[in-house]
Amino acid sequence: MEELDALLGKLNRIPKQYYYELKEPAYRFVSDKKARLMEQPMWAIDLAVGLVALVSLVLMSGHMFYVWAAILTGILAFFFDYVVEYAGIVNGKWEYPRSGKGFMNVPLEVPLMFFFGGILATFLLFVIMETGAMVYLDMTAFGVLTLPQVFLIVLAAVFMVQYFTGRIKSLMFWALPLGLAAYISFPEPWLLVLSIIPVYIDYYLEKRLVPSNDISYEGYDEDVAINVAVSYFTVALLVFVFSYAVIQFLS
Secondary structure (H helix, E strand, C coil): CHHHHHHHHHHHCCCCCEEEEECCCCEEEEEHHHHHHHHCHHHHHHHHHHHHHHHHHHHCCCCHHHHHHHHHHHHHHHHHHHHHHHHHHHCCCEECCCCCCCECCECCHHHHHHHHHHHHHHHHHHHHHHHCCCCCCCHHHCCCCCHHHHHHHHHHHHHHHHHHCCCCCCCHHHHHHHHHHHHHHCCCHHHHHHHHHHHHHHHHHHHHHCCCCCCEECCCCHHHHHHHHHHHHHHHHHHHHHHHHHHHHHC
Protein backbone atom coordinates (compact mmCIF):
# COMPACT_ATOMS: atom_id res chain seq x y z
CA MET A 1 0.00 0.00 0.00
CA GLU A 2 2.82 2.36 0.85
CA GLU A 3 4.48 1.56 -2.49
CA LEU A 4 1.26 2.38 -4.34
CA ASP A 5 0.94 5.69 -2.47
CA ALA A 6 4.53 6.54 -3.36
CA LEU A 7 3.86 5.75 -7.01
CA LEU A 8 0.73 7.90 -7.07
CA GLY A 9 2.69 10.71 -5.48
CA LYS A 10 5.19 10.60 -8.31
CA LEU A 11 2.40 10.57 -10.88
CA ASN A 12 0.91 13.73 -9.37
CA ARG A 13 4.17 15.53 -10.09
CA ILE A 14 4.08 14.68 -13.81
CA PRO A 15 3.79 17.81 -16.01
CA LYS A 16 0.32 18.48 -17.42
CA GLN A 17 1.46 17.92 -21.01
CA TYR A 18 1.66 14.19 -20.33
CA TYR A 19 -1.13 11.75 -19.84
CA TYR A 20 -1.06 8.20 -18.64
CA GLU A 21 -3.22 5.13 -18.81
CA LEU A 22 -3.12 2.03 -16.64
CA LYS A 23 -1.47 -0.94 -18.24
CA GLU A 24 -0.56 -4.16 -16.53
CA PRO A 25 1.87 -4.47 -14.96
CA ALA A 26 2.95 -0.83 -15.14
CA TYR A 27 1.86 2.62 -16.23
CA ARG A 28 2.47 3.69 -19.81
CA PHE A 29 3.05 7.36 -20.41
CA VAL A 30 1.51 8.88 -23.48
CA SER A 31 2.45 12.23 -25.00
CA ASP A 32 -0.23 14.92 -25.23
CA LYS A 33 0.09 14.78 -28.99
CA LYS A 34 -2.58 12.06 -29.17
CA ALA A 35 -4.73 13.65 -26.52
CA ARG A 36 -4.87 16.89 -28.46
CA LEU A 37 -6.62 15.14 -31.34
CA MET A 38 -9.79 15.34 -29.25
CA GLU A 39 -9.23 19.02 -28.46
CA GLN A 40 -9.15 20.48 -31.96
CA PRO A 41 -11.27 23.62 -32.39
CA MET A 42 -11.63 22.92 -36.11
CA TRP A 43 -13.23 19.55 -35.42
CA ALA A 44 -15.65 21.32 -33.09
CA ILE A 45 -16.44 23.79 -35.87
CA ASP A 46 -16.94 20.89 -38.29
CA LEU A 47 -19.38 19.29 -35.88
CA ALA A 48 -21.42 22.48 -35.45
CA VAL A 49 -21.48 23.32 -39.17
CA GLY A 50 -22.16 19.68 -40.03
CA LEU A 51 -25.25 19.62 -37.82
CA VAL A 52 -26.58 22.77 -39.48
CA ALA A 53 -25.86 21.27 -42.92
CA LEU A 54 -27.74 18.10 -41.94
CA VAL A 55 -30.76 20.15 -40.89
CA SER A 56 -30.63 22.05 -44.19
CA LEU A 57 -30.68 18.76 -46.13
CA VAL A 58 -33.75 17.69 -44.19
CA LEU A 59 -35.47 21.00 -44.98
CA MET A 60 -34.73 20.53 -48.70
CA SER A 61 -35.84 16.89 -48.75
CA GLY A 62 -39.12 17.84 -50.43
CA HIS A 63 -37.11 18.86 -53.51
CA MET A 64 -34.56 16.11 -54.03
CA PHE A 65 -32.76 17.90 -56.87
CA TYR A 66 -31.75 20.55 -54.31
CA VAL A 67 -30.43 17.82 -52.02
CA TRP A 68 -28.34 16.27 -54.81
CA ALA A 69 -27.15 19.71 -55.87
CA ALA A 70 -26.10 20.41 -52.28
CA ILE A 71 -24.13 17.16 -52.04
CA LEU A 72 -22.43 17.70 -55.42
CA THR A 73 -21.58 21.29 -54.49
CA GLY A 74 -20.15 20.09 -51.18
CA ILE A 75 -17.99 17.51 -52.96
CA LEU A 76 -16.67 20.14 -55.38
CA ALA A 77 -15.94 22.54 -52.51
CA PHE A 78 -14.15 19.72 -50.64
CA PHE A 79 -11.78 18.93 -53.51
CA PHE A 80 -11.31 22.60 -54.43
CA ASP A 81 -10.18 23.41 -50.91
CA TYR A 82 -8.05 20.27 -50.72
CA VAL A 83 -6.08 21.34 -53.82
CA VAL A 84 -5.64 24.88 -52.47
CA GLU A 85 -4.64 23.62 -49.01
CA TYR A 86 -2.13 21.18 -50.49
CA ALA A 87 -0.54 23.87 -52.66
CA GLY A 88 -0.38 26.31 -49.75
CA ILE A 89 1.11 23.79 -47.31
CA VAL A 90 3.65 22.42 -49.79
CA ASN A 91 4.79 25.95 -50.67
CA GLY A 92 5.05 26.97 -47.01
CA LYS A 93 2.26 29.57 -47.18
CA TRP A 94 0.48 28.13 -44.14
CA GLU A 95 0.31 25.03 -41.95
CA TYR A 96 -1.80 23.43 -39.23
CA PRO A 97 0.62 22.66 -36.36
CA ARG A 98 -1.94 21.10 -34.01
CA SER A 99 -3.65 18.92 -36.60
CA GLY A 100 -2.69 15.45 -37.70
CA LYS A 101 -0.99 14.83 -41.03
CA GLY A 102 -4.28 13.93 -42.67
CA PHE A 103 -4.00 12.86 -46.29
CA MET A 104 -0.84 14.02 -48.07
CA ASN A 105 -0.18 16.57 -45.29
CA VAL A 106 -3.64 18.15 -45.57
CA PRO A 107 -5.76 17.83 -42.38
CA LEU A 108 -9.14 16.58 -43.56
CA GLU A 109 -11.12 18.67 -41.08
CA VAL A 110 -10.42 21.74 -43.23
CA PRO A 111 -11.83 20.55 -46.60
CA LEU A 112 -14.60 18.82 -44.67
CA MET A 113 -15.62 22.27 -43.46
CA PHE A 114 -15.88 23.32 -47.11
CA PHE A 115 -18.03 20.27 -47.88
CA PHE A 116 -20.56 21.42 -45.30
CA GLY A 117 -20.20 24.98 -46.60
CA GLY A 118 -21.16 23.83 -50.09
CA ILE A 119 -24.31 22.24 -48.70
CA LEU A 120 -25.20 25.44 -46.83
CA ALA A 121 -24.58 27.55 -49.96
CA THR A 122 -27.10 25.43 -51.86
CA PHE A 123 -29.57 25.74 -48.99
CA LEU A 124 -29.31 29.53 -49.15
CA LEU A 125 -30.03 29.40 -52.89
CA PHE A 126 -32.95 27.10 -52.13
CA VAL A 127 -34.42 29.67 -49.72
CA ILE A 128 -33.91 32.58 -52.13
CA MET A 129 -35.28 30.76 -55.16
CA GLU A 130 -38.24 29.11 -53.48
CA THR A 131 -39.36 32.27 -51.65
CA GLY A 132 -39.05 34.44 -54.75
CA ALA A 133 -36.56 36.74 -53.04
CA MET A 134 -34.30 37.01 -56.10
CA VAL A 135 -34.07 40.54 -57.43
CA TYR A 136 -33.09 39.68 -60.99
CA LEU A 137 -31.20 37.01 -62.85
CA ASP A 138 -30.24 37.13 -66.52
CA MET A 139 -30.29 33.49 -67.53
CA THR A 140 -29.65 34.17 -71.21
CA ALA A 141 -25.92 34.55 -70.62
CA PHE A 142 -25.52 31.92 -67.90
CA GLY A 143 -22.90 29.32 -68.77
CA VAL A 144 -21.56 31.37 -71.70
CA LEU A 145 -18.18 33.05 -71.24
CA THR A 146 -18.09 36.60 -72.49
CA LEU A 147 -14.92 38.36 -73.64
CA PRO A 148 -14.59 40.33 -70.35
CA GLN A 149 -14.89 37.06 -68.42
CA VAL A 150 -12.18 35.43 -70.52
CA PHE A 151 -9.90 38.40 -69.87
CA LEU A 152 -10.58 38.25 -66.11
CA ILE A 153 -9.98 34.48 -65.96
CA VAL A 154 -6.69 34.75 -67.86
CA LEU A 155 -5.62 37.60 -65.57
CA ALA A 156 -6.50 35.52 -62.52
CA ALA A 157 -4.59 32.49 -63.86
CA VAL A 158 -1.45 34.54 -64.45
CA PHE A 159 -1.37 35.92 -60.91
CA MET A 160 -2.44 32.61 -59.38
CA VAL A 161 0.67 30.97 -60.81
CA GLN A 162 2.82 33.82 -59.49
CA TYR A 163 1.23 33.50 -56.04
CA PHE A 164 1.83 29.77 -55.66
CA THR A 165 5.38 30.07 -57.03
CA GLY A 166 6.15 32.73 -54.42
CA ARG A 167 6.65 35.69 -56.75
CA ILE A 168 3.79 37.67 -55.17
CA LYS A 169 2.22 37.43 -51.71
CA SER A 170 -1.28 38.79 -52.23
CA LEU A 171 -4.21 36.48 -52.91
CA MET A 172 -6.28 39.41 -54.13
CA PHE A 173 -4.36 39.77 -57.40
CA TRP A 174 -5.99 36.55 -58.65
CA ALA A 175 -8.98 36.14 -56.31
CA LEU A 176 -10.63 39.45 -57.25
CA PRO A 177 -10.71 39.02 -61.07
CA LEU A 178 -11.80 35.40 -60.67
CA GLY A 179 -14.67 36.44 -58.41
CA LEU A 180 -15.78 39.15 -60.82
CA ALA A 181 -15.74 36.66 -63.70
CA ALA A 182 -17.99 34.35 -61.65
CA TYR A 183 -20.41 37.15 -60.79
CA ILE A 184 -20.86 38.17 -64.43
CA SER A 185 -22.28 34.68 -65.05
CA PHE A 186 -24.71 35.08 -62.17
CA PRO A 187 -25.75 38.76 -61.84
CA GLU A 188 -27.86 38.40 -58.71
CA PRO A 189 -27.47 41.08 -55.97
CA TRP A 190 -28.22 38.56 -53.22
CA LEU A 191 -25.15 36.66 -54.39
CA LEU A 192 -22.93 39.60 -53.46
CA VAL A 193 -24.63 39.95 -50.08
CA LEU A 194 -24.22 36.27 -49.19
CA SER A 195 -20.64 36.07 -50.53
CA ILE A 196 -19.38 38.92 -48.37
CA ILE A 197 -20.43 37.23 -45.12
CA PRO A 198 -17.70 34.48 -45.21
CA VAL A 199 -15.08 37.27 -45.37
CA TYR A 200 -15.98 38.46 -41.87
CA ILE A 201 -16.47 34.93 -40.54
CA ASP A 202 -12.99 33.88 -41.70
CA TYR A 203 -11.35 37.07 -40.42
CA TYR A 204 -12.61 36.71 -36.85
CA LEU A 205 -12.30 32.91 -36.84
CA GLU A 206 -8.65 32.95 -37.85
CA LYS A 207 -7.97 35.69 -35.34
CA ARG A 208 -8.76 33.01 -32.75
CA LEU A 209 -7.13 30.04 -34.49
CA VAL A 210 -3.75 31.67 -35.20
CA PRO A 211 -2.92 32.61 -31.56
CA SER A 212 -3.85 29.08 -30.44
CA ASN A 213 -1.48 27.71 -33.10
CA ASP A 214 -4.24 25.76 -34.85
CA ILE A 215 -3.18 27.46 -38.06
CA SER A 216 0.04 29.27 -38.87
CA TYR A 217 0.77 31.66 -41.75
CA GLU A 218 4.09 32.83 -43.10
CA GLY A 219 4.67 36.34 -41.73
CA TYR A 220 1.18 36.58 -40.23
CA ASP A 221 0.02 40.12 -39.51
CA GLU A 222 -3.07 42.26 -40.06
CA ASP A 223 -2.40 42.53 -43.80
CA VAL A 224 -2.19 38.76 -44.14
CA ALA A 225 -5.38 38.34 -42.10
CA ILE A 226 -7.30 40.72 -44.37
CA ASN A 227 -5.74 39.25 -47.50
CA VAL A 228 -6.83 35.72 -46.62
CA ALA A 229 -10.30 36.78 -45.44
CA VAL A 230 -11.13 38.73 -48.60
CA SER A 231 -10.22 35.72 -50.74
CA TYR A 232 -13.27 33.96 -49.30
CA PHE A 233 -15.46 36.39 -51.22
CA THR A 234 -14.23 34.78 -54.43
CA VAL A 235 -14.54 31.27 -53.02
CA ALA A 236 -18.14 31.92 -52.01
CA LEU A 237 -18.98 33.35 -55.44
CA LEU A 238 -17.55 30.30 -57.18
CA VAL A 239 -19.44 27.90 -54.89
CA PHE A 240 -22.74 29.74 -55.45
CA VAL A 241 -22.28 29.79 -59.22
CA PHE A 242 -21.50 26.07 -59.34
CA SER A 243 -24.41 25.26 -57.05
CA TYR A 244 -26.81 27.26 -59.18
CA ALA A 245 -25.58 25.55 -62.35
CA VAL A 246 -26.14 22.12 -60.78
CA ILE A 247 -29.62 23.12 -59.57
CA GLN A 248 -30.58 24.23 -63.08
CA PHE A 249 -29.19 21.04 -64.59
CA LEU A 250 -30.98 18.72 -62.15
CA SER A 251 -34.27 20.57 -62.21
